[in-house]
Amino acid sequence: MSMEFMLIDNMPVEIAGEANILSLIRKAGIDLPTFCYYSELSVYGACRMCVVEDKWGEIHAACSTPPKAGMEVRTNTPRLRKYRKMILELLLSNHCRDCTTCEKNGKCKLQELAQRFGIKQVRFSNTSEESDMDTSSLCISRDKSKCILCGDCVRMCEEVQNVGAIDFAFRGSKMCVSTAFDEPIANTKCVGCGQCAAICPTGAIVVKNDTARLWKELSNKDTKVVVQIAPAVRVGIGKEFGLPEGENVMGRVVAALRRIGFDEVFDTSTAADLTVLEETGEFLGRLQKGGVFPLITSCCPAWIRYAELNYPELLENISTCRSPMQMFASVLKEHYKHSNRKVVSVAIMPCTAKKHEAAREEFQENGIPYVDYVITTQELIQMIREAGIVFSEIEPEAVDMPFGATSGAGVIFGVTGGVTEAVIRRVSDDKSVSALRAIAFTGVRGMQGVKETSIAYEGRQIKVAIVSGLKNADDLIRKMKKGEAHYDFIEVMACPGGCVCGAGQPFTNAEGKKLRGAGLYDADRMSNIKRSEENPVIMALYGGLLKGKTHKLLHVHYHRKA
Amino acid sequence: MQEIIDFKEIDAILERYRYESSSIIAILQDTQAKYRYLPKDVFPYLSEKLGISTAKIYSVATFYENFSLEPKGKYIIKICDGTACHVRKSIPILERLRKSLGLSESKETTDDLMFTVQTVSCLGACGLAPVLTVNEKVYAAMTPDKATELLAKLKEEN
Incomplete structure (x- = not known):
């Protein structure tokens, strides 16, 4: 087949099935600016920052123009520069310009592009409005006055997550992104996944920041602050400090947390091993006693919320296992129950929905939550910077005993397919090294939104589906309801790609997400314990602290809300 | 003022458009013809029946000047x-x-x-x-x- 080319700034670039010339231009190494284009969302073509000029002087939006052989475009002409500056000035003319006090300061696309295009003054009068905050959600806050109407959040919420909590409302100069009837976001079907905040180019939607309250606890001499770190955090944090994307920097995170002032530091992967054992036990129990199938995983709080709001009848399919974070938190509270200091339990999570999970009434005892604070990876980065810790130079340290051992199975929880792989490792009869390696090739790995596999167990085939992204989950459920598909076990993660792509992590592109997943598999490979049941800490727990208390401490029943 | 909605009437409207979400404008028009405005309680009902979010319906209803979210006079x-x-x-x-x-x-x-x-x-x-x-x-x-x-x-x- 002959190759087709187009000319971009006089450079011939091969057309290899790209849907639009923007992808080609970026392939050619030109960072064309955009606000509203993301390859995983539909093309909206609203911001007009990606305009290019063809050889006849016509202007095209690169994001919504398909490439054609022989096409010639220029990406950086005086006219295009003038247009881009004009767009930026117009956007800034009704935008709040108090950058220093904005949550998005330093991570804002508008700020970045204004700097890149040298916007030193805005020729139009400032018509920005007073900030109009919606702080009703525990996970995100919205400020309409900082919205540039790119619609990224709207499309993310609807197309990827199938939630549709927000949409454009009104028209013309009154247009805004709004919930139905401008209700507080907490009263909508929002599941708190935070993907809207992750993709928002400005400070219009941001993740709630709980660091100020946590600093107070840390400086309180009368409290013992214990912290757990989720698997995905270790591969999501390094890049912010100049280390390679996806590199496992768990040791440094542990060291940094100790310097910040945490008294005991643990790894949520340890509790993930508990989850594997409990969930496998539940699955096999249902197989033997003839329970409800499919069994659906329960680790993801945004998925739990989605099921509660949209498929309450599926709650009995959902595993009664608490999420690893909640399992660990209950174990920790039990472990420290005779402590002479007040114990404050903190969780460092890649996830915004965990903030909501921590506040659920199911996870409280006498009104006191098992997890007192959930801090996202991004908030931790802020705390490390605030403390003046030079992360890239800090010496790695190990987590504390008596919960200091983790298995590779627990670590891979942070990536889509990880929970399933861990469960397969547990149930498979063949414990040989080659059998363990073979599991990785059964279709459980990879960043695809929907994966299927089947495993042999005691003479029968167990059908497994792994989905990430709530739209994928919803499609799968619909297929099941129509009888077009049948599964015994389903892993659901709300964020596409799993927790490594959680909205609490620093924003990254598809390549970065892949590297983070690979980072977790590296950590698994380097782990000398591969299977959850081989983790000595877990075995000690079952023989000690958990004796007779597994149900009370490790399980939960979500009930239909009236 | 809380409008009492007879959902059977809404069902009749939905039936007429075969529950197609693409007919949302016509469905809203017929609903408005019935109540002289679009009562708030209709939105979640339509959302469930048509499989589109309330925010999306609100988006359509606020885009067109002809739709009213406030009760209108006789x-x-x-x-x-x-x-x-x-x-x-x-x-x-x-x-x-x-x-x-x-x-x-x-x-x-x-x-x-x-x-x-x-x-x-x-x-x-x-x-x-x-x-x-x-x-x-x-x-x-x-x-x-x-x-x-x-x-x-x-x-x-x-």
């Missing part, structure tokens, strides 16, 4: 303020109507839900200027005094 008076009507003094008519009904630009409907007074940009009847409509009926060559008479007549009907 008599909807639309005063044309297009160029022809404007130069033939439509504003004094509007002012008279608003004054006698205690309405304003921000308050379009009387508390007893009898009258709604709005302006429209052109009714396409410039030869009859200044013109107004009550529900679908056209009244030509109006004056403030004629408007007062009309109001009295409409009030008498009830």
